[in-house]
Amino acid sequence: MAKQGSGSILQFAPLQSSVDEGFWHRLSSLKLNKFGIDDSPIPISGFYAPCSHPQVSNHLTLLAESLPSDSNDESTMPPVIRGNRNRCSVPGILYNTNTMEGFHALYKQGLLKAEAMKIWEDIHSGKAVEDCAVLSRVLLISFADLKKWNFHYWFAFPALALDPSATLVDLRPASQWFTLEEAESVSAACNEWRNSSVTADVPFFLVSIDSDSHAAVKHLKDLEACQRDGQKLLFAFYDPCHLPNNPGWPLRNFLALISARWNLKTVRFLCYRENRGFADLNLSLVGEALITVQQGWREQQCVPNAVGWELNKGRKVPRCINLAKSMDPTRLAISAADLNLKLMRWRALPSLNLEILFSLKCLLLGAGTLGCQVARMLMAWGVRKITLLDNGRVAMSNPLRQSLYTLDDCLNGGDFKATAAVRSLQRIFPAVEAEGIVMAIPMPGHPVSSQEEKSVLEDCKRLNDLIDSHDVIFLLTDTRESRWLPTLLFANSNKITITAALGFDSFLVMRHGPGPFNSIPNLKAETENSLAAGMDNLALTNTDGQHRLGCYFCNDVVAPTDSTSNRTLDQQCTVTRPGLAPIASALAVELLVGILHHPNGIFAEAEIANSSSGGNFELPLGILPHQIRGSLPHFQQMTLLGHSSNSCTACCSTVVSEYRKRGMQFILQAINHPTYLEDVTGLTELMRSANSFQLDWDDDIEVADDECVEL
Amino acid sequence: MDVLHWDGTLSAKDFRIGAFAFAQKWESCNLAFPPWSWLPCPKHPWLAPPEEEGYLSLEKICISRPNEEEDIDQISQIDTGEEETCCSRNEDVLDDATLVQSNHHELHYCDFHIVYGSTFRVPVLYFCAYCSDGRPLPLDEIEKELPACASKELSKKWTFITQEEHPCLKRPWYKLHPCGTAEWMKLLFLSDTANPKFEVVLELYLLSWFSVVGQVFGLRISLKISN
Numbered sequence: 001m002a003k004q005g006s007g008s009i010l011q012f013a014p015l016q017s018s019v020d021e022g023f024w025h026r027l028s029s030l031k032l033n034k035f036g037i038d039d040s041p042i043p044i045s046g047f048y049a050p051c052s053h054p055q056v057s058n059h060l061t062l063l064a065e066s067l068p069s070d071s072n073d074e075s076t077m078p079p080v081i082r083g084n085r086n087r088c089s090v091p092g093i094l095y096n097t098n099t100m101e102g103f104h105a106l107y108k109q110g111l112l113k114a115e116a117m118k119i120w121e122d123i124h125s126g127k128a129v130e131d132c133a134v135l136s137r138v139l140l141i142s143f144a145d146l147k148k149w150n151f152h153y154w155f156a157f158p159a160l161a162l163d164p165s166a167t168l169v170d171l172r173p174a175s176q177w178f179t180l181e182e183a184e185s186v187s188a189a190c191n192e193w194r195n196s197s198v199t200a201d202v203p204f205f206l207v208s209i210d211s212d213s214h215a216a217v218k219h220l221k222d223l224e225a226c227q228r229d230g231q232k233l234l235f236a237f238y239d240p241c242h243l244p245n246n247p248g249w250p251l252r253n254f255l256a257l258i259s260a261r262w263n264l265k266t267v268r269f270l271c272y273r274e275n276r277g278f279a280d281l282n283l284s285l286v287g288e289a290l291i292t293v294q295q296g297w298r299e300q301q302c303v304p305n306a307v308g309w310e311l312n313k314g315r316k317v318p319r320c321i322n323l324a325k326s327m328d329p330t331r332l333a334i335s336a337a338d339l340n341l342k343l344m345r346w347r348a349l350p351s352l353n354l355e356i357l358f359s360l361k362c363l364l365l366g367a368g369t370l371g372c373q374v375a376r377m378l379m380a381w382g383v384r385k386i387t388l389l390d391n392g393r394v395a396m397s398n399p400l401r402q403s404l405y406t407l408d409d410c411l412n413g414g415d416f417k418a419t420a421a422v423r424s425l426q427r428i429f430p431a432v433e434a435e436g437i438v439m440a441i442p443m444p445g446h447p448v449s450s451q452e453e454k455s456v457l458e459d460c461k462r463l464n465d466l467i468d469s470h471d472v473i474f475l476l477t478d479t480r481e482s483r484w485l486p487t488l489l490f491a492n493s494n495k496i497t498i499t500a501a502l503g504f505d506s507f508l509v510m511r512h513g514p515g516p517f518n519s520i521p522n523l524k525a526e527t528e529n530s531l532a533a534g535m536d537n538l539a540l541t542n543t544d545g546q547h548r549l550g551c552y553f554c555n556d557v558v559a560p561t562d563s564t565s566n567r568t569l570d571q572q573c574t575v576t577r578p579g580l581a582p583i584a585s586a587l588a589v590e591l592l593v594g595i596l597h598h599p600n601g602i603f604a605e606a607e608i609a610n611s612s613s614g615g616n617f618e619l620p621l622g623i624l625p626h627q628i629r630g631s632l633p634h635f636q637q638m639t640l641l642g643h644s645s646n647s648c649t650a651c652c653s654t655v656v657s658e659y660r661k662r663g664m665q666f667i668l669q670a671i672n673h674p675t676y677l678e679d680v681t682g683l684t685e686l687m688r689s690a691n692s693f694q695l696d697w698d699d700d701i702e703v704a705d706d707e708c709v710e711l
Numbered sequence: 712m713d714v715l716h717w718d719g720t721l722s723a724k725d726f727r728i729g730a731f732a733f734a735q736k737w738e739s740c741n742l743a744f745p746p747w748s749w750l751p752c753p754k755h756p757w758l759a760p761p762e763e764e765g766y767l768s769l770e771k772i773c774i775s776r777p778n779e780e781e782d783i784d785q786i787s788q789i790d791t792g793e794e795e796t797c798c799s800r801n802e803d804v805l806d807d808a809t810l811v812q813s814n815h816h817e818l819h820y821c822d823f824h825i826v827y828g829s830t831f832r833v834p835v836l837y838f839c840a841y842c843s844d845g846r847p848l849p850l851d852e853i854e855k856e857l858p859a860c861a862s863k864e865l866s867k868k869w870t871f872i873t874q875e876e877h878p879c880l881k882r883p884w885y886k887l888h889p890c891g892t893a894e895w896m897k898l899l900f901l902s903d904t905a906n907p908k909f910e911v912v913l914e915l916y917l918l919s920w921f922s923v924v925g926q927v928f929g930l931r932i933s934l935k936i937s938n
Contacts, residue, residue, distance in 0.1 A: 011810040019845035025882050056773075056818065059843060064880075165808040246810050277745070307806045314811070321846050326883045339873045346871050347890065 010168040010289050013241040015048075015060045015249040017155040017310055022064030024151050024323055027096065027144055029070040039098050042067065045078045046090035046138040048203075050238035051273040054283055057248075058240035060090060060138060060157065067094075083197035088238060092138030103143035103152055103318075108309065115139045115158040116306030123257050124300040129220045132204035135253045139308075141318075149327045154318035155310040159252035163304065164292050166255055166267075171245065171287035174270060181213035183281050190236075190272060190279040193217045203238040204254055207270055223262065234286065239271035247271045247285060249308075259291045260298065266290060330430040337429065341382045351620050356596050357382040363466055364388045365441065365486055366476035367417040369576070370500050372404040373585030374474050375425060375434075381593055385433045386425065387470065390417040391440040401578055437466070443481040447672040456671070457664050464489055472592060475499040475552065476585075484650050485667065487551050488659060491515035491651035496602050498592055499552045500584045502576045507584040510627035511591055513549025513644055514602050516653035549606055549626050550642040553650040577632055587628055594624045606641040649677040714909055719897030720832035723764075725913055729834075730767050730825065733917035744930075745769065747825075752879035766879060767825040774840065774856045774928065775819035818843050819856055821928065825917070826878055833892040834917060836924050837877055837884045850874070850885060858929040887924055896920060 030042075044067055048060045068076050081087055095111065097103045115137050122128040128135050142153040175183055186207060193199045199217075206218040209232040217236075218226060226233050235258060241248030251269060258264050271285040296302035312319050324331050338354075345352040360383050364371045367390035375386055393414035399405045402417075404424035409415045418436030425434045441463065442448075442456050467473065467489045475483045475497065483499065490497040490512065497512035598604040598619060606626035625639035646652050658666050658680060669676050677683075721729065730749065738746040747767045821840045828835040840848040840856070850872060877884040899919050900912055925931070 009807055011808055013810045013812065016844070018843060021839070021841070021845065021847050022880060022882065023845075056843075061845070161806050161808065165806070243810075252808070305806075307809060311811075314813070319844070323847070325849065326847065332883065335874055343871065343873065343888065 008168055010166045010287075011246055012159075012249050012252050013057070013243050013246045014308075014310065015157040015240065016057060018059035018061045019153070019321075020061065020063045021323065021326065023062045023066055024144070024321070025327065026064040026067045026070055027094075027142070027151075028146055028327065030067060031096070031144055031146065033070060037098055039096060039102070042094040042096065043077050044092045044094045044138070044140065045081070046092050047081075047087040048090060048136075048238070048240050049086045049088060051240050051242045051248075051283065052275060052277070054242055054275070054280075057242045060155075060240070062138075062140070066092075081201075083200060085194055085197075085200035088201045088203045089133055090136045090138050091134060092140065094140045094142065096142045096144060098143075100143055100145070100152070103141065106141050108141070108154075108156070111139060111141065112156050112158055112306050112308060113303070115156070116160055117303055119158060119160060119253055119256075120300070120303050123253075123260050126261075128257050129223075129261070132202060132220055135204060135257060136250050148322070149324040150320055150322050152318050152320045157249055157308040157310065158306050159249060159308045160256040161252075161305045161307050162255065162259070162291060162294060166289045166291050169266075169288040169290055171247070171285055173244070174281040174284040174286045177286035178209075178281065179213060182209055182215060185209070185213060185215040187279040187281060189215045189217045194274075194277075194279070203250065205236050207234040207236045208232065209234075234268050234270040236270035236272050239273050239284070241271070242273065242283065244285070247287060255289060255291060256304070259294060263298070264291070265293070333429060334431045337382065337431075349620055351597065353597060354382055357593070358384060360472060360596070361385040361470040362387070363470040363473045364476055365473065365482070366390055366478065367402075367404070367421045367436075368392075368398075368476070368478060369401045369581035370476035370502070370585050370588075371417075371474075372402045372421065373582050374476060374500070374588055375421065376403060376428075377586055377589035378592075379425065379429055379432060381589060384431065387435045387437060387466065388418050388421045389437040389439055389441075389466070390421075391438055392417050394420050401581065403582075437462075439463075441477065441482045442485055442667065442671055443479070444484055444670045444677060445481050445674050447674075448668075453668065457668070460485065460664055460667055467493060467495065470495070472496045472498070474588060474592075476588075483552055484670075487512065487553060487650040488655065491551060492517075492656055492659060494602060496592065496595055497551070498588050500588045501552070502580050502584060504575060505577050505580065505632040507580050507630050508627065509584050509587045509591060509630075510552065510642075511549070511595060511602075512551040512651070513626070515651060516548065516644070516656050548644040550644040551648060551651040554645040554648040555642055579632060580630075583630065587630075591625075591628070594619075594621050597621050598624050607639070608641060609639045647681040647683050649681055649683070652681060654681055714900065714907055714912055717897065717900075717909070717912070719893035719895075719900075721827075721834070721913075721916065722832070723827055723829065725916075726827040726834060727765070729913050729916045732914045733921065734767060736918060744772065750879075752826075766827070768822070769824075770820075770822040772821045772823065772930075773818055774821045774853075775817075819848060819852075821853075823928075824877070824884070825921075828889050831889045831893060833889050833896065834920055835886055835889045835892075836921075837886045838928070839884050853885075857927060887927065892920070895923070899923075 035042075044062065046060045046062055046066060049058055051058050065081065066078055068078050081089060093115065095106060097106065119128070119135065119137060122134045137158050139156040139158060140153060141156075142151060144151050174186070178186060186209070189207070193202075193205065199205075202219070204220055206220060206223060206226055207215055208218060208226045208229070209215045210229070211231075235254060237248075237250050237254055239248040239250070247269065248271060251271070254269070255267060258267050267289045269287055269289065271287070272279070273283040273285075274280050275283060294304070297304070309316070325335070326332070341352070341354050341357075345354065362378055362383055362385065364374055364386065367375075367388045371388060371390065375388065378386055394402075394405045394409040394417055395414055396410045398417075399407060399410065404421045405417075406424075409420040409424075416436070416438045418438050420436075422434040422436040425432045439459055439462060442459055448456050463485065467486070473486060473490055473495060475486055477483060480501075487497065487499075492515055494515045499508070499510050499512065501508045595601060595604065604624050607623035608625060609623055623639070625641070627640040627642060628637060629640060630637040644651060646654075649655060655677070734747040734749065737744070747769050749765050750768050751765045819840055819842060821838055824837040825834050826837055840853045842848065871888040872885055873888050874883050874885050876882065896916070896919070900907065921930075
């Protein structure tokens with residue numbers, strides 16, 4: 001292969017940078033924990049090795065070890081790495097600024113000159129001959145934006161520019177320059193040099209060949225001895241570049257050393273390159289360069305020009321890398337949560353529909369013992385959009401049982417529960433989209449004055465809007481009557497409603513059936529995507545009440561009334577055994593996930609758990625009951641089924657159609673007149689006929705008190 | 712230990728023995744790749760590290776096929792205002808002795824670490840991928856590089872990629888989740904009709920393990936070693 005025409009300017013392939021992610025992590029840690037706003041220059045070490053692949057050049061690499069340690073010890077220097085054949089150290093310096101403006105304001109030419117000066121001084125003092133690693137240096141400027149995790153950086157590999165530039169006399173593969181014997185000997189000598197931990201990382205050396213074709217590798221300081229023996233002499237260096245027609249960058253400063261220190265005009269050099277850990281003389285190059293006498297180069301004061309700023313795809317601009325994915329804690333939390341759910345899907349539940357959970361919008365009415373736990377369980381299942389509605393403030397006794405609050409939320413009269421809950425959710429998982437609404441729910445049996453009427457109507461409207469904008473509602477309040485209006489509104493719009501209610505030592509968790517106005521959809525044509533199906537089929541013919549599952553009020557024979565006045569003390573504080581709320585909340589959320597995975601969604605039939613069905617489920621999540629009633633004294637749980645009632649004060653067709661006809665006026669009437677709902681639904685009539693029925697046995701048989709169970 | 716009743720797992724000490732056996736066999740027979748190195752990973756850096764704690768490392772394996780078109784524009788994030796201020800100050804960036812290279816083939820590399828996972832008591836393969844300038848590659852880009860057959864492996868029960876903190880380097884790396892490893896390692900050895908001694912099992916453990924997980928990345932071990 002004939003080589004470059006003689007007399008052409010010797011062109012060097014620039015070094016290319018490679019920064020391991022660990023370097024940026026270490027720099028961030030140093031900045032945050034050790035340096036703070038101190039922007040003094042930081043000593044660093046770069047690493048490179050001879051080219052090891054015929055088509056790919058080696059880069060000058062920065063790793064975490066390139067920086068001083070970020071632990072609490074005193075060291076301000078990067079660790080010294082010696083004897084590693086794949087990591088030849090390059091001393092360097094890092095200027096990391098505190099602002100973007102500071103980064104641009106750095107006087108780059110000045111910094112480059114300063115580093116070049118160090119090399120020049122080492123050449124003249126003789127240090128470069130003793131410790132040739134200092135012939136190469138790395139200069140790095142950077143700006144670490146630790147809010148967005150953007151790292152702007154720019155490398156320079158200072159090279160002393162010969163003026164005029166050296167010319168190339170000859171350049172060819174080493175195997176074509178050496179004789180066969182010489183080549184064998186050179187390879188052996190170089191391999192020995194590379195395998196000894198003393199010399200493996202010494203990147204500049206001499207190769208001398210005697211008249212017997214025997215090659216020896218020597219340190220630079222042995223130059224005079226080699227010259228005296230009159231043997232063939234080559235100036236060798238580890239060449240990271242792979243190109244067949246150009247030597248690598250480190251040769252530049254090597255030539256500067258040779259010219260300034262030893263005043264040689266003709267330099268025969270060896271670009272040492274490897275393949276699979278051994279010297280490769282086909283890839284390695286031998287060349288001859290001609291150096292013109294540099295004006296004043298023997299004087300130390302006359303510092304040559306320096307070049308070496310790295311181009312970015314051919315342009316004179318810095319580089320930028322974004323590491324938010326691996327450094328931003330919020331991104332890491334999100335990705336960990338996602339992976340956790342995906343792991344569940346992969347290992348245990350292949351039909352898990354995570355997309356539905358991620359996009360679901362849940363409205364929680366009540367942010368107390370039930371609300372806090374339900375919110376947490378929803379987040380654990382991957383639900384991100386949670387709205388909490390509560391008009392109360394956090395009281396001193398709350399943090400013990402309401403798992404989103406701490407003492408801080410109780411101070412100064414107590415924060416609003418809705419706001420404190422949202423704050424808490426965001427602290428647990430920053431990516432949650434939580435909203436808190438401080439509002440009271442209008443309730444029947446709590447009449448309002450005419451002045452309050454307007455604001456009550458606004459609240460009703462607001463509740464309606466909330467229901468429109470959410471997919472699922474959880475009724476988690478502490479009174480029966482507060483559940484009435486939401487139940488009616490949801491029955492009207494056929495959205496998933498889940499109720500949890502606590503007694504002292506028992507609980508009820510149930511899913512409301514669909515509203516009265518829908519046709520049971522063609523189940524086979526139903527796709528999994530439509531949850532609130534039936535909204536399109538707004539036929540006024542109501543379904544047969546017996547097939548529709550009931551709501552919370554369907555079993556009641558009295559309308560919701562004011563249950564809060566005239567209560568005894570223990571009735572006023574919702575006193576329950578602490579274990580109940582977590583159990584009921586957890587079941588409520590699991591029930592929701594079951595509904596979401598049932599092909600019929602809200603229209604799903606109810607299933608009852610019994611011993612014979614153990615383990616053999618049609619659906620992977622198991623059965624989908626209508627109601628779960630649990631009792632702590634018995635450590636027992638039952639699944640029940642209740643159909644809707646034609647006289648239900650909340651969801652029967654009479655009530656819902658009255659609401660549709662008269663809207664807010666109907667609501668106001670129900671709120672202000674306690675018996676209105678009973679009249680409308682015919683309950684009043686039912687009670688009257690029941691009372692008028694003569695019971696003969698009333699006088700004769702004593703009904704024991706403890707056999708009467710109050711609902 | 713009776714191999715018939717073995718549960719497919721390894722102790723930390725056995726892992727180290729197995730790791731060295733694996734590295735030796737690899738180096739002697741697998742000439743296409745560089746050798747594995749053992750790097751220490753002390754749990755408490757201020758104490759003298761016990762011998763056991765460490766991991767196998769194989770770095771800078773090129774995983775991409777040379778692709779001329781791939782030239783992801785890294786500087787798209789920088790606004791043009793920055794470019795102007797830089798240029799005006801930069802007289803001496805280039806001189807006539809600097810070769811200007813026109814084409815930049817973007818190659819992708821992968822680092823592999825075999826770390827002992829104490830939860831499941833099996834080896835775990837950690838990996839990360841990056842471009843030649845060090846910019847890390849996200850998982851979806853890595854998956855594009857994996858050979859076609861690997862995607863079948865990925866959907867099988869024992870290869871699931873998660874992202875977790877590397878136990879020694881303390882930053883996120885990808886790993887093949889190890890929860891199924893013990894199961895199929897046990898199957899691998901029990902399906903062999905000869906009843907091997909545990910010492911033999913240990914010597915071949917990592918080799919057999921890697922012959923499965925390595926396929927995700929198209930790293931094949933030559934058949935010579937399997938004897």
